[in-house]
Amino acid sequence: MLVILIILAIGVAFYFLKLNYQYWKKRGIPGPKPNFLVGNMGRSFILKASPGEIFAEAYHKYNESEIVGMYRATTPVLVVRDPDLVKEVTIKSFDHFSENDYEVDKRHDPIFARNPFVLKGEEWRTVRAQLTPGFTSGKMKWLYPYLEKISENLVKFIETQINTNCEVKEICRRFTLNNVATCAFGLEGKCLEEENSEFRQLAKDFFTPPSSFFLMTVSPTLSKALAAGFIKKTIVSKFVDMVTQTLKYREENNIVRNDYLHVVSQLKKNSNNYKFTDIDVTAHAAGFFGEGYETSSILMSFVLFEIAQNPHVQNKLREEINKAFEENGTLPYEVLQSLPYLDGVVNETLRIHPPMFSLQKICTKNFTYTSKNGNQVTIEAGTPIILPVYGLHHDPKYYPDPETFKPERFMGENREKLTKYTFLPFGEGPRICLGKRFGVLQIKVGLAYIIRNFELSVNGRTILPIRYDPINIMTAPVGGLWIDFRKIEI
Numbered sequence: 353m354l355v356i357l358i359i360l361a362i363g364v365a366f367y368f369l370k371l372n373y374q375y376w377k378k379r380g381i382p383g384p385k386p387n388f389l390v391g392n393m394g395r396s397f398i399l400k401a402s403p404g405e406i407f408a409e410a411y412h413k414y415n416e417s418e419i420v421g422m423y424r425a426t427t428p429v430l431v432v433r434d435p436d437l438v439k440e441v442t443i444k445s446f447d448h449f450s451e452n453d454y455e456v457d458k459r460h461d462p463i464f465a466r467n468p469f470v471l472k473g474e475e476w477r478t479v480r481a482q483l484t485p486g487f488t489s490g491k492m493k494w495l496y497p498y499l500e501k502i503s504e505n506l507v508k509f510i511e512t513q514i515n516t517n518c519e520v521k522e523i524c525r526r527f528t529l530n531n532v533a534t535c536a537f538g539l540e541g542k543c544l545e546e547e548n549s550e551f552r553q554l555a556k557d558f559f560t561p562p563s564s565f566f567l568m569t570v571s572p573t574l575s576k577a578l579a580a581g582f583i584k585k586t587i588v589s590k591f592v593d594m595v596t597q598t599l600k601y602r603e604e605n606n607i608v609r610n611d612y613l614h615v616v617s618q619l620k621k622n623s624n625n626y627k628f629t630d631i632d633v634t635a636h637a638a639g640f641f642g643e644g645y646e647t648s649s650i651l652m653s654f655v656l657f658e659i660a661q662n663p664h665v666q667n668k669l670r671e672e673i674n675k676a677f678e679e680n681g682t683l684p685y686e687v688l689q690s691l692p693y694l695d696g697v698v699n700e701t702l703r704i705h706p707p708m709f710s711l712q713k714i715c716t717k718n719f720t721y722t723s724k725n726g727n728q729v730t731i732e733a734g735t736p737i738i739l740p741v742y743g744l745h746h747d748p749k750y751y752p753d754p755e756t757f758k759p760e761r762f763m764g765e766n767r768e769k770l771t772k773y774t775f776l777p778f779g780e781g782p783r784i785c786l787g788k789r790f791g792v793l794q795i796k797v798g799l800a801y802i803i804r805n806f807e808l809s810v811n812g813r814t815i816l817p818i819r820y821d822p823i824n825i826m827t828a829p830v831g832g833l834w835i836d837f838r839k840i841e842i
C-alpha cells in the first residue's frame with residue numbers, strides 16, 4: 353500500500369512539474385526547453401557555466417524577441433532583452449519591480465540582511481536615504497588625499513614584486529582593502545605593507561564560500577530554506593569589536609573624522625523614525641568593507657589586463673595621465689575626474705567584464721505592457737526578472753565588434769549615440785549602485801599611478817581566452833590574471 357502511495361505521489365509531483373514547465377509556452381513567450389527539476393540551470397548545477405552566462409547565452413539565441421521565458425530550477429523567470437523594457441523595470445514602473453530577488457534572514461546573517469541590496473519596501477527606502485550622504489562628491493573629495501597616498505604605496509609595493517609573478521587580482525584586492533580600511537573605518541589596513549595583516553585576514557574570512565551566493569542566485573527559495581547567509585557568522589563579533597573600539601577611541605580623544613563610520617554612527621544618534629542600533633552601525637560599516645573591495649578589485653584587475661593586452665591603449669592612456677601630472681605637478685581630484693580617455697578605458701572594461709553578470713529583480717505587482725508587435729503581455733506578481741547585463745554589453749547591435757576593446761565608444765559624441773539602457777554595470781534607476789562614485793574613484797586613482805610608473809604586458813600564466821568561474825556570480829577569471837610590470841623611470 354505504502355509503495356503504491358509513494359508511486360502515486362511521485363506521479364502527481366511529476367505531472368505538476370511538467371505542467372509548471374508549460375508556463376511560458378502557454379503565454380506564447382519563447383525560450384529554451386527546460387529539463388526536469390533543474391529547468392534551464394542544468395549546466396550551472398554541474399558547474400559548467402554560471403547562471404549569468406546561461407542567461408547571456410539565451411539573450412543571444414533569442415535575438416528576435418524582446419523577452420525570453422526560462423526556468424531557474426522549477427521557477428519561471430523572465431529575461432528582459434529589450435532596452436525599453438529595461439527602462440520600464442528599473443525606472444518608469446519601478447514600483448512594480450523595486451525589489452532585488454534575494455532572500456536573507458536577519459537571524460541567519462545579521463550583517464548582509466541589513467544591506468540595502470537585499471532590503472525591501474519601506475525599510476530599503478529609509479536605509480538607502482540614510483546612507484546616501486556617505487557617498488556625495490564632497491565626501492569623495494575629502495577622501496581623495498588618502499586614496500592618493502595609498503596609490504603611492506601601491507607603486508612601492510609593485511616595485512618589490514617586479515621579478516616575481518604578479519597576479520593582479522590579489523594586488524588590486526590588497527590596494528582596495530587599504531582604501532576601505534581608511535575610508536570606512538579610519539584605520540590603516542597595512543594590506544600592501546604586511547603579508548598577514550589583520551585586514552587581509554578579515555577579508556579572507558568575510559564571505560561564506562561563493563556557493564552560498566550561488567545558491568541564492570539559482571534558487572533563492574532553497575537558499576532561504578537552508579538558512580544560507582552570505583557573511584560568515586564568526587566574522588560578526590570581529591566587526592562589532594572593531595567598530596566599537598574605533599568609536600570609543602574617537603569619543604575619548606575628541607576625534608571627528610569625516611569618513612563613512614562617522615556618517616553611520618551619527619545615524620544612530622540622530623535617527624528618529626527608524627531605530628538605528630549598534631548592529632546597524634556595524635552592518636553598514638561592514639557593507640562598505642565587503643562591497644568596497646571585491647567588485648572594485650575585480651574591475652581594476654580587468655582594466656590592468658585589458659591595457660596590458662592592448663599596447664596602443666596603454667600608450668595613449670599613459671600620455672593622458674603624464675600630461676595631467678606634468679601640468680599640475682600632482683593629480684588633483686578635479687583633473688582626475690576630467691580625463692576622458694581614462695574614463696573611456698574604465699567604462700569599456702565595465703562593458704566587456706561587468707563584475708555582475710546579471711541583475712535579479714522581482715515583480716511585486718502584476719504588470720502589463722504592450723510589446724513592439726502590439727501584443728499585451730502580463731508579468732505576474734512574484735515573477736523573477738533577469739536583466740542580462742553581460743548579454744546586453746556583448747550585443748553587436750548596440751556595440752559593434754563587441755569583443756574588441758575600444759575606449760572611444762564611451763567618449764564624446766560616441767557616448768551620446770549609445771542606445772540607452774544597454775550599459776548596466778551599476779544597475780539603473782533608484783536602486784543603482786550606491787557606491788559607484790567611490791568604486792570608480794579608487795580604481796581611477798590607482799590606475800593613474802600604476803600607468804605612470806610601469807609598463808604592463810600579459811604573462812603567459814594567464815589562461816586565454818578568459819573564462820569565468822562558474823560558481824562565482826561575479827566575473828572572476830579562472831586561473832587569475834598574471835601581468836609583468838616594467839618600471840618606468842620618471
Ligand code: HEM
Pocket residue numbers: 452468469470480639640641643644645647648651706707708711776777778779780782783784785786787788790791792
Ligand atoms: C566598481 C565597482 C562596483 C560595481 C561594478 C558595482 C555594481 C553594483 C550593482 C550591479 C548593483 C546592483 C544594482 C541594482 O540592483 O540594480 C550594486 C548595488 C549596490 N552597491 Fe555596488 N558596485 C561597485 C562598487 C560598490 C562600492 C564601492 C560600494 C560601497 C562602498 C557599493 C555599494 C552598493 C550598494 C549599497 C548597493 C545596493 C543598492 C540598493 O539596492 O539600493 N558598490 N552595485
